[in-house]
Amino acid sequence: MAPSALPSCHIPNFVLRIEDLNHQGAAIFLNNFHRDILLSAVEASYTWLYTPLTAPTHVEKITLVLRSFEGVAYTFGSDTDKEIHLSLDYVVSAVSRARDEITGVLVHEVVHCYQYNAKDTCPAGFIEGIADFVRLNAGYAPPHWEVSGGDRWDAGYSTTAYFLDWVEKRCGKGSVRKLNAYMKDQTYDPHIFVTVTGDTVDTLWCLYCEHLERQ
Numbered sequence: 001m002a003p004s005a006l007p008s009c010h011i012p013n014f015v016l017r018i019e020d021l022n023h024q025g026a027a028i029f030l031n032n033f034h035r036d037i038l039l040s041a042v043e044a045s046y047t048w049l050y051t052p053l054t055a056p057t058h059v060e061k062i063t064l065v066l067r068s069f070e071g072v073a074y075t076f077g078s079d080t081d082k083e084i085h086l087s088l089d090y091v092v093s094a095v096s097r098a099r100d101e102i103t104g105v106l107v108h109e110v111v112h113c114y115q116y117n118a119k120d121t122c123p124a125g126f127i128e129g130i131a132d133f134v135r136l137n138a139g140y141a142p143p144h145w146e147v148s149g150g151d152r153w154d155a156g157y158s159t160t161a162y163f164l165d166w167v168e169k170r171c172g173k174g175s176v177r178k179l180n181a182y183m184k185d186q187t188y189d190p191h192i193f194v195t196v197t198g199d200t201v202d203t204l205w206c207l208y209c210e211h212l213e214r215q
């Protein structure tokens with residue numbers, strides 16, 4: 001979507017830093033990366049978590065750092081300045097589908113720059129689930145993701161993302177956006193699920209697991 005289609009989308013300054021140009025992952029990254037990937041990640045965050053009335057404007061700069069480390073990626077920073085670290089080793093490991101994987105990981109990390117976290121009290125799995133919910137809806141679910149039930153709705157990542165996607169379809173478009181909104185100024189309270197959907201999250205999880213079993 002073009003930026004003009006989302007007038008409330010506040011585009012930050014993007015900075016790119018590659019700490020080891022000799023690393024094999026640097027060449028793969030440069031062959032597959034474009035600034036528009038970050039732009040579309042910001043737009044996906046706005047599209048799935050905000051309305052024009054609630055769109056945040058606090059993020060002024062996102063610095064993307066490519067370096068060698070174990071793991072995939074992580075994000076940290078202040079309200080205004082965010083830093084995303086993406087592993088060059090991971091880029092090498094994902095070479096067969098580098099562009100989609102880099103894009104998907106960056107959508108996930110950019111969501112962390114914009115989502116609310118109930119003043120740092122939101123369950124970590126819920127945070128990760130929302131990031132992957134946006135990644136899923138942006139069209140970058142990787143092939144290894146599986147729809148799964150299990151003990152916990154907040155197991156995180158794709159497990160929680162597919163659950164939230166089901167909640168969104170069952171309870172109405174904007175449900176995840178509303179859950180995010182309730183975590184702006186208040187500490188985490190599981191009752192937000194009742195407020196938004198009419199059911200507790202445990203009830204929703206049971207219904208979801210039953211739904212999966214029927215499939």
Ligand SMILES: [Zn+2]
Pocket residue numbers: 108109112128131
């Ligand atoms: Zn994450």
